[in-house]
Amino acid sequence: MLELTTPVQYVKGVGPKLAEILAAKGIVTVGDLLHYLPFRYEDRLNPRAIAELRAGEMATIIAEVRNSGLFRTRRMPIFQLTVGQGRARLRCLWFNATYLQDKFKPGQLIAVYGKAERDSRNGELQIIQPQYEVLGDSAAGEAPAASSLEVGRIVPIYESAGAGRVTSRWFRRVIRTALETLTPDLPETIPAVVRQRLALISLREALWKVHWPEAGESFEDLQSSRTPAHTRLIFEELFFIEVGLELRKRQQKAETGIAFQLDDRVREAIKKILPFHPTAAQKKVLKEIAEDMQKPHPMRRLLQGDVGSGKTIVSFQAAIIAIENGYQVALMAPTEILAQQHYFSARRILENAGYRIVLLTGSLDSDRKRETRRHIAQGNAQLVIGTHALLEEKVEFAKPGLVIVDEQHRFGVLQRLKLMKKSVERTEDSRASLGRTDQGGRPHVAAVEPDVLVMTATPIPRTLALTLYGDLDLSVLDELPPGRTPIVTRRISDDRSPEVWDFVRKQVAKGHQVYFVYPVIAEQEESELKAAIKMYRELSREVFPDLKVGLLHGRLDAELKDQVMRIFQKGELQILVATTVIEVGVDVPNATVLVIEHAERFGLAQLHQLRGRIGRGAAKSYCILMTGGKITEEGERRLDTMVRTSDGFQIAELDLELRGPGEFFGTRQAGMPSFQVANLIRDRQLLELARREAAAVLAGPNDEVSQIEISRALAALRMRWQQTYGLVEVG
16 A cells, blocks of 8 residues: 555556656655646536537537648648537647647547637637647547546646656546555544644545545636645645744744843934934834844844835844944845945944944955955954855854844845854854853853844735744834835836936936836847847937936946946936846935836836835835837736835735746745645635644644644654755744
């Protein structure tokens, strides 16, 4: 009998070679195979007759291949297949599908699934780009193999693997075999009280029914993954994710940290640096951070705030708590421009109060780097701001107390961990080993972990944030500082460019500055996209020859980028032509207009981040989204959302919906678990439910949950944590 942990190669019909193909899709064990769910289902219980088809309806047709062939048009080759049921015939068309030439032969029985459409030339029905599956060869008297798996039922459809060698039909046969030979005593890992409370079916029943739905199952629930079988499997996966995250957080709470003192002297130091009266949200968040920093275990907190909400000043306040207690602070940013921006802000806000600040980036010359590293190692530098350069082996902190990581989604969580571990190792090295005393005769102090404050301007719905950053406590800045005026956002087609140029000229005449953003740097062949370099020349020479226009893009060396940005910040340039290099970290309060050309080519989060570059002063600001050419339906939704709202959380919701969590978060980079059956957008309610149930179970044995059930759940968690989810350590 097969166990869930049995290597997949031992399932009948697999073997070592196909096991290698499956491994590339993350299918290593029998459990992985059984959690490889259909991406849709076909109703072959009642397949449609060709004669009954109506234009506009989706349908499955099981019919016999009559003929097929490839014909070429001036634009592309088109493959045509004719299938029939008795005298009734139906034509199927695929564009650019030369690979189908040898796929079909007369007499084959096939299933096709797609939308019936009427041919405008002859009025006959046809299906364009249908999905298909070869069932058997009726000419050879061959019935569909395992016909009960292929027709006369709701049939699961799987994504193929191995360049089509491992087909949907192959998955059906092999998964059926695995289910039939699976051990009957499949262990239940979710505590009984949780299963009963939520009316969850057994794991064995869920695995059978998710692959082989019964005839009465709701087809709509199947397609939307809302059957009892789907719910059981999705909840189980989310439940174990939440148990693991809660355990990790508890483990961190048990580590030795720094109990920072927050006395009147420190409070006065914080008040001294404030450039404006803080918002209620900033006060609330600083209170949460300060309370964490006073505790004897390491702070692990996420500071989430929309563009312009004042995260930086809050992080500086947290830095002062650490510095006033005699510790060093490291602030790590993902780009040199952002690191430099933080450095200039820190000098402006903190240097007058006597704090020593240094910048460490890859572009510094070797002598300057060496000198900066020396100041850090000797403890002379109190606030160290830098990029990935802070992770280099040569960088050593004398007394690290707080690590601030900006724009976390642009780093991998492993990089955050590396900076933290570097700090811990340095703290250990600087003290006598266990059981010994230092030169002053003081006993060895156990190594302590620095506090960690992670900042992100990517608005993430709360439930998702609790999973993405499950090892962190969450603080949200949901209020903009006073003096910020709402940004007016408009979309306009690029054939009205002269109107935009005229508006820009009027804004510049009022003393304001303008950004022009383009999606590419250099002009590409066969591309209608306007390139930043080309448009810089056009704008500076033809459109605004009397104005000072600058150019900023990613291919410029760091020194030149810094120079251009500083000139723009000083107001010596009136217009800055740029790529998305300005997406984060550029703070120019006098810039009131942002023109984004080919706005339909940008992602929603990116558009929102770019828009955050303006509206930073008291003057009214304008974001102009210029579009050119045909816009997709998804592009229209992105642009309409930008015009309709500036609420980062609403924008993030739609962005998640459009792109999915993997692309939204940059899955592996952000340390997101790789889910087998769950979808964080679709299953948010189940995620919240799983979080509550996980916390209740981990509260300890009680009348409802036994120690045995908790131990069983934790054993299952360890197996999944290591083998399945691919979760990386984040603290």
